[in-house]
Amino acid sequence: MQRRSVSRLEPGMCLAVDVLRNDGVLLLKAGVPLSEQQIQSLDGVVHAVYVRREGFDDVLSRAVVPDETARFDLVRRLEGIYCFLYEKYVERADRGERERIAPPRGAGGGAVEFRDLMQVDQALRHCARSILEDVRDRRYALLSFDLPAPKHNSLYVFEHAVQSAILAARVLENSYREGSFHYVEDRGGHREHREHPFDEKRFEDLLAGILLCEGGMLSIPREVLAVPIFSPEDRAKYLYPHPRVSREMARLLPSLSPLAGAVVANHHERRDGQGYPRGSTDHHPFVDAAILATTFDALVSSRPQRPGMGTAKDDKACHPAEALERLFALAAEGAVHGGILEELARYVVPYPFGTTLVLSNGDVGLVVDCTDRVDPARRQRPLVRCSQNIRTGRREGLWEVDLASRTDLTVQSAIYA
Template sequence: MITKVLQLNHVREGMKVAKSIYGPHGEILLAAGVSLNSFYIKRLEEMEVAAIYIEDEATEGIVINDVISEKTRIEAIKLTKECMNNIKLQSSVDVAKVNQVITDIVDELLSNNNIIVQVLEIRALNDHTFSHSVNVAVLSVITGIALGFDYKKLKDLALGALFHDIGKTLMPESILFKTEPLTQKEEEIWKKHPLLGFDILRKLPTINLTNAHIALEHHERYDGKGFPRGLSGNVISELARVVTVCNQYDKMTTYQIGQPRMKPFQAIEVLIGNSGKFFDADIVRAFLGIIAIFPIGSKVTLNIGVKGIVIEAYKNYPTRPKVRVLTDKNGEKIFPPYDIDLTDMPEICIIKVEEEG
């Protein structure tokens, strides 16, 4: 059973973890099913984990499944860390291992005919680079599937997306992990990471220029106002245009130091508002089809005054999930709760997504 996301300052001893919590390198900090105590809560605070899923009787029987297996996700995070560290040390990269992980990701996603992304990945904030890279790769492949890419194109997309930020391995940590705004000089240095990434990837064996151009162009803008080369429109490689959308969405919807997390519907509004400017409008449309606007576990208010939790989301009806009603118009708990499927009741809609916690 899984309920809403709770911010860590709302978590109490005795609550049970509903979804595994990951460390910065893919390791499990706390597994699903563990009861929280003061030591665990303090440790999560130290690791800068901002929020977690907690089990709750009101949502008994609801399960949120990730789009790839926990094993594949952890292996991909570990591999990303290993490759980036090897680049820092000017050591070799195990290309065969990279290809295996890429194949696993693509194959798992292709085996799911009705993918809809609704899992908020809970991870430590003190180094989110590796898990961010995996998230972007997964989102990119799912978008590529929606766009009808063939198998080879999906693997090229996955590889380039996984290493789109590899140029950051050559960036000073004082810039990468700075919480205050960058100075003009620091920003100029930071903006070099796509060029550095391109240079790294094009020199690796069996990595083709298609993969390398994803790293080079993932900060280009559709209107030509991006960097490093100011490319515009379809001059930017199609795979890079996909990664640009997925990269921005993951950054907006993930807890980061000094930056509040947007809810999916808020991030989607940003993508739609910038279609044709920052982003390719056709790719944004494809992306919207794979994202749950109201993910399972979201606390919502309906236009009839009642409040509840989203318990099921539908790929073809992103604004019409199934909601378990928990409180009446006066805020009194309803027992037993009842479910409303918004696809069957067009007169009812979600008017507000409640704060987490």
């Protein structure tokens, strides 16, 4: 099984995992050879898919395959929530604001529609509790770190919010079980262990806040979102104000807690004051956790206007290992919370199933096991099944390299789509 971008698909390849439409309906079923027409039907829907590859059919049995139907239910509920709240926000905005921002748009087909704010509030709580219960019961059905689901182009904003909330939930899972959030705070070179009370109510509030973070993105005109990189003018006019719009949308829900409101308002801030919209530096640790979750998911996400995972450039998504490197570099500069980042790094799989790796000895192969159920080192040092060596020219047969035991080898590069 290999992860491939749609642009690299060829007729005759077989899907290893079902592909759903953006309304959650099955588009293409796994196991059927792809035709040229079917490949074209994927273009513009998702950026990448998982395909079968000879000699790698056993890989899928080792991976945790997420429940896409359940995840889509959350995504479409959130789309309905965003559209309803944004419409109410525009109704209350002054004339100048209405002229600047995008007009309200109806929720897409398959999205949940609401009659009033009470329904919206209940739906938001339902989404937060669904994520909390998935973590509490250790089902992990909504998000697989070792087999990430490609996002749908038309649903990026909503999927980003949902997956950021799920990521934060997984990072905070043990803290919730222990009744307090433990983390390390770096104070002038001294590492101090800290803890904050953490219960189910705070957990739900935190998730509700993360789910609402990107509501303000609806205020950005679609023609502005369509470009790979925002111009300085568009950043100032549209991008930097969107957390404020998100916060105003969130204020429409009277039951939203101050913690959730702080998450919405500050999810693009940085500890060095270089974030936006306020340039604040002092945040509650739960807000720092939300900042890291949303930032990580944004780094690894393909977007309609941005190519898939590759090198870490502003106009291109990066693979999970590279995203972690970028975040640790930011932590070293004091931009993000290093102690909480260490907690996040414990859960993220740097090289998910189906990733193509080039090793320091020239071996090239696919990740066939990155779970830590047997060996904790496996998450960071996966099992790679190789099919060629670019130094010796070997291309016969398949051989496995266990990076957990081969400490003399390193990953030279990774191709994730």
